[in-house]
Amino acid sequence: MSAPIPVKVHYHKQARELELIYENGERHRLSVEYLRVFSPSAEVRGHGPDSATLQVGKKHVGLANITPAGRYALKLHFDDGHDSGLYSWDYLWWLIEHREANWADYLDRLEAAGASREPLGIEIKQL
Template structure:
């Protein structure tokens, strides 16, 4: 089955949620934090089954930009600097359909790692 294509995409900045509206009238709001920790990029998912990198401290992440990519995906630029990985319509719909299970798994992995959703503080990069 091919995933439906959103007819409208809207970023709710204050709520930090991306809303996807479909032609059938269905609408789904996904928290930006959820999208960030499940980014399809190699930086997050790794290059193999056991190489995924647990994303921590992303509770307050937002979006800087939402850019369409052809007719099959969007590229999300997060305000923490992460902007690689294309969110295909199929992957976004998978995130919608599995939101509760994926989120519970993420929280479990954070707990097992002794990590937190809370930001660690200001990151200072030295030149």
């Protein structure tokens, strides 16, 4: 069975959350930071389980744009310049279903690496 397809996608800019709304009224909000650190791109995931790149300093990342990719995915354009990888409806549903475990694992990996969600240095945002 494939994942449900949202009937509406809304970006809450202030909260930095992407909301997916489904035909049955179900709604899910995913933080942009979560979407960024779990990007399906090869740049983030690598080409195998041991080649993934831990994403650090993404706490305040936002979205610059969202574009559809056919009828099967979204392309998210992050304001840190990252815009590779397509978020298929199946992948977004997987992120929803595994959010708590994924996030806990991510925080554990950050701690093990001595890294932080906070950006390093001075943050410069283009408006």
